[in-house]
Amino acid sequence: xxxxxxxxxxxxxxxxxxxxxxxxxxxxxxxxxxxxxxxxxxxxxxxxxxxxxxxxxxxxxxxxxxxxxxxxxxxxxxxxxxxxxxxxxxxxxxxxxxxxxxxxxxxxxxxxxxxxxxxxxxxxxxxxxxxxxxxxxxxxxxxxxxxxxxxxxxxxxxxxxxxxxxxxxxxxxxxxxxxxxxxxxxxxxxxxxxxxxxxxxxxxxxxxxxxxxxxxxxxxxxxxxxxxxxxxxxxxxxxxxxxxxxxxxxxxxxxxxxxxxxxxxxxxxxxxxxxxxxxxxxxxxxxxxxxxxxxxxxxxxxxxxxxxxxxxxxxxxxxxxxxxxxxxxxxxxxxxxxxxxxxxxxxxxxxxxxxxxxxxxxxxxxxxxxxxxxxxxxxxxxxxxxxxxxxxxxxxxxxxx
Numbered sequence: 158x159x160x161x162x163x164x165x166x167x168x169x170x171x172x173x174x175x176x177x178x179x180x181x182x183x184x185x186x187x188x189x190x191x192x193x194x195x196x197x198x199x200x201x202x203x204x205x206x207x208x209x210x211x212x213x214x215x216x217x218x219x220x221x222x223x224x225x226x227x228x229x230x231x232x233x234x235x236x237x238x239x240x241x242x243x244x245x246x247x248x249x250x251x252x253x254x255x256x257x258x259x260x261x262x263x264x265x266x267x268x269x270x271x272x273x274x275x276x277x278x279x280x281x282x283x284x285x286x287x288x289x290x291x292x293x294x295x296x297x298x299x300x301x302x303x304x305x306x307x308x309x310x311x312x313x314x315x316x317x318x319x320x321x322x323x324x325x326x327x328x329x330x331x332x333x334x335x336x337x338x339x340x341x342x343x344x345x346x347x348x349x350x351x352x353x354x355x356x357x358x359x360x361x362x363x364x365x366x367x368x369x370x371x372x373x374x375x376x377x378x379x380x381x382x383x384x385x386x387x388x389x390x391x392x393x394x395x396x397x398x399x400x401x402x403x404x405x406x407x408x409x410x411x412x413x414x415x416x417x418x419x420x421x422x423x424x425x426x427x428x429x430x431x432x433x434x435x436x437x438x439x440x441x442x443x444x445x446x447x448x449x450x451x452x453x454x455x456x457x458x459x460x461x462x463x464x465x466x467x468x469x470x471x472x473x474x475x476x477x478x479x480x481x482x483x484x485x486x487x488x489x490x491x492x493x494x495x496x497x498x499x500x501x502x503x504x505x506x507x508x509x510x511x512x513x514x515x516x517x518x519x520x521x522x523x524x525x526x527x528x529x530x531x532x533x534x535x536x537x538x539x540x541x542x543x544x545x546x547x548x549x550x551x552x553x554x555x556x557x558x
Contacts, residue, residue: 161195165270171217174457175276178304181347185534213257226384231476278311307481344536362446373510376447378407403430454479468519469493491522
């Protein structure tokens with residue numbers, strides 16, 4: 158291969174976890190193999206201004222919002238997909254989503270990658286379709302990284318390498334989803350370089366953002382869209398907590414909720430400090446400023462919080478993916494607690510305000526299980542390099558013969 162191998166890292170929005178994971182992988186590739194590979198980063202659904210792809214990404218976003226907003230909507234969707242399994246998924250994408258699949262296949266063809274890196278099932282499906290349709294012209298390696306903590310039925314088993322971030326997910330991929338065990342790899346969790354290398358203290362973060370130093374501080378969030386329990390939990394705690402408490406409230410991209418919370422902040426009791434914030438890529442600095450992060454079980458948000466040392470309180474698991482996240486980080490690792498009812502949250506938060514050391518067990522678990530010296534993104538970069546090297550060696554052997 159005379160030219161540098163062309164590695165296409167794809168970004169797609171369906172929640173922000175897929176984007177953050179892709180960013181971590183791109184960071185790892187640049188750090189380790191930036192001189193040896195051509196690394197192309199693409200918002201693959203947006204960069205070509207293809208209205209079909211833009212609308213389909215909006216459809217995925219709306220589905221994610223619906224799972225957070227409507228009780229059991231996510232469970233219903235997953236139940237339907239589990240009944241039909243892969244044949245049903247293939248049928249849906251070849252019939253109902255055929256135009257979006259075709260357009261994304263052509264987007265790949267226009268970029269002529271040697272390796273496609275995906276963090277979302279739809280991108281993987283289309284990458285395999287691209288490989289199937291154009292295999293005679295160009296050999297392509299499709300590498301999927303699953304940023305979730307379980308393996309759902311939507312993932313395409315045809316990919317060349319399927320990467321998970323924990324042993325429970327690896328076992329599920331092989332035993333339940335019937336992936337070829339030789340294609341399944343496991344790496345450490347992927348977080349962005351800025352999060353992994355973050356070193357500010359809690360006091361420094363509070364000073365930076367004007368957060369009181371002398372109060373117990375929690376952050377309440379529901380991901381980037383803020384459509385689940387966060388607003389209800391916030392209002393309930395403002396009304397019922399009698400001790401000094403700071404609440405940092407992430408309204409995300411929900412501008413109406415941000416404005417509503419800003420008005421509420423002007424009317425809170427004197428013991429409460431309420432600080433509403435919009436979506437920011439430096440949200441991990443707010444996590445670090447807090448003593449506790451109250452959130453639904455979004456894998457990326459929880460990881461960022463744990464990487465800066467802040468325990469989590471999971472208040473909602475809208476579908477199987479987030480239940481798996483809760484099982485891993487709360488039940489298995491012990492890095493937080495659950496409070497699926499606001500009265501439970503109130504009881505626990507009152508206890509933590511009175512005795513912050515009650516969270517020491519969670520902090521100890523974080524220190525034990527979260528290793529900031531290991532970079533899952535760089536481990537994936539090594540897997541990519543291994544695949545590229547094997548491909549080059551194969552081409553050289555064929556040319557000699």
